Amino acid sequence: VNDGAPRPAEAQPAAATTRPAFGTGRIGQIEGSRGVAEAVGLCRPEVVCAYPVPPQTHIVEALATLVKAGDLTACEFVNVESEFAAMSVAIGASAAGARAYTATASQGLLYMTEALYNAAGLGLPIDEVSGCAQTPSSGLHLAIVAIAGKNVPNGTRCRIRRPV
Amino acid sequence: MLQIRIHGRGGQGVVTAAELLSAAAFREERYAQAFPSFGSERMGAPVVSFCRIDDKPIRVREPVMHPDVLVIQDPTLLHQVDVFEGVGDDVLLVINSARPAEELGIADFTSRLRPGAMLTVPATELAQQHVGRPIPNAALLGGFAALSGAVSIDSVAAAIGDRFSAAVGAGNIAAARAATGRHRLSSAVLP
Numbered sequence: 300v301n302d303g304a305p306r307p308a309e310a311q312p313a314a315a316t317t318r319p320a321f322g323t324g325r326i327g328q329i330e331g332s333r334g335v336a337e338a339v340g341l342c343r344p345e346v347v348c349a350y351p352v353p354p355q356t357h358i359v360e361a362l363a364t365l366v367k368a369g370d371l372t373a374c375e376f377v378n379v380e381s382e383f384a385a386m387s388v389a390i391g392a393s394a395a396g397a398r399a400y401t402a403t404a405s406q407g408l409l410y411m412t413e414a415l416y417n418a419a420g421l422g423l424p425i426d427e428v429s430g431c432a433q434t435p436s437s438g439l440h441l442a443i444v445a446i447a448g449k450n451v452p453n454g455t456r457c458r459i460r461r462p463v
Numbered sequence: 464m465l466q467i468r469i470h471g472r473g474g475q476g477v478v479t480a481a482e483l484l485s486a487a488a489f490r491e492e493r494y495a496q497a498f499p500s501f502g503s504e505r506m507g508a509p510v511v512s513f514c515r516i517d518d519k520p521i522r523v524r525e526p527v528m529h530p531d532v533l534v535i536q537d538p539t540l541l542h543q544v545d546v547f548e549g550v551g552d553d554v555l556l557v558i559n560s561a562r563p564a565e566e567l568g569i570a571d572f573t574s575r576l577r578p579g580a581m582l583t584v585p586a587t588e589l590a591q592q593h594v595g596r597p598i599p600n601a602a603l604l605g606g607f608a609a610l611s612g613a614v615s616i617d618s619v620a621a622a623i624g625d626r627f628s629a630a631v632g633a634g635n636i637a638a639a640r641a642a643t644g645r646h647r648l649s650s651a652v653l654p
Contacts, residue, residue: 328489330482
């Protein structure tokens with residue numbers, strides 16, 4: 300991301316029929332979770348907290364690597380003991396004015412449910428990516444996102460995204 | 464678009480196999496994607512991963528329901544999971560087995576295949592020999608390259624080299640290259 304290569308927006312637009320040039324630093328292959336992590340990193344989060352659960356584990360692993368390597372500065376990575384704690388830490392961080400990010404998936408989102416209502420009800424700006432596994436919780440997953448979304452007051456930035 | 468579906472068990476490198484395949488195709492300036500199907504995660508559980516390779520951008524994100532190439536990393540799955548679901552008669556089939564295809568008990572399916580469309584690779588043995596662990600994915604990618612020609616063995620080797628440390632990478636590359644010479648086309652489907 301910070302390799303000095305031209306950003307896509309700065310690059311010359313290629314003709315529709317021309318494949319982008321390879322080996323120019325403008326195109327590369329990246330795991331989707333790593334791509335999410337680098338995008339989150341560019342948003343300069345100040346607190347990242349998460350408990351590992353596939354398929355989001357690689358997102359927070361990559362973020363932890365960015366923090367440890369010093370690529371993502373002024374950011375604290377908090378390794379919490381559960382998804383309930385993850386959203387609770389995000390709530391605390393956001394209430395204190397920090398830019399907070401967390402990620403979870405499937406059963407993790409279920410375990411996070413109680414704290415999700417708090418986050419939504421308080422109208423705190425928290426960004427979360429929720430992966431979706433092929434588990435019986437997938438349907439509930441969508442239901443919870445829908446319910447939590449309804450509780451968000453107008454004008455706040457609390458939102459939950461499904462990348463998959 | 465070439466669509467590949469890989470069946471195996473947790474711990475066999477099923478997910479990594481699909482990723483390596485996409486990396487190999489990307490090296491050949493193709494568009495590629497790879498992703499697994501996440502179910503319950505534990506060693507030994509049936510796992511499925513998918514790979515798509517094309518000369519133009521790939522928009523579809525759904526699981527591969529009708530594969531052009533089917534890779535079976537664990538032959539015990541043949542009679543436990545419906546690995547042939549959605550598979551047509553024109554599929555290419557790569558199976559990890561030291562035994563010839565006739566002994567696998569899948570003649571009902573393989574008798575419909577085109578001549579030369581199936582091969583068995585003793586991938587677990589090759590992995591033990593070259594890597595020292597029974598992870599058959601690299602050797603099966605060698606078999607895939609030999610059978611399909613969709614990616615070159617050199618690209619597969621380069622993708623493996625990028626992914627692993629020098630020692631582990633070298634062992635897996637050796638297993639993959641060995642597989643290109645050690646596979647066995649089913650005599651039943653040879654022309």
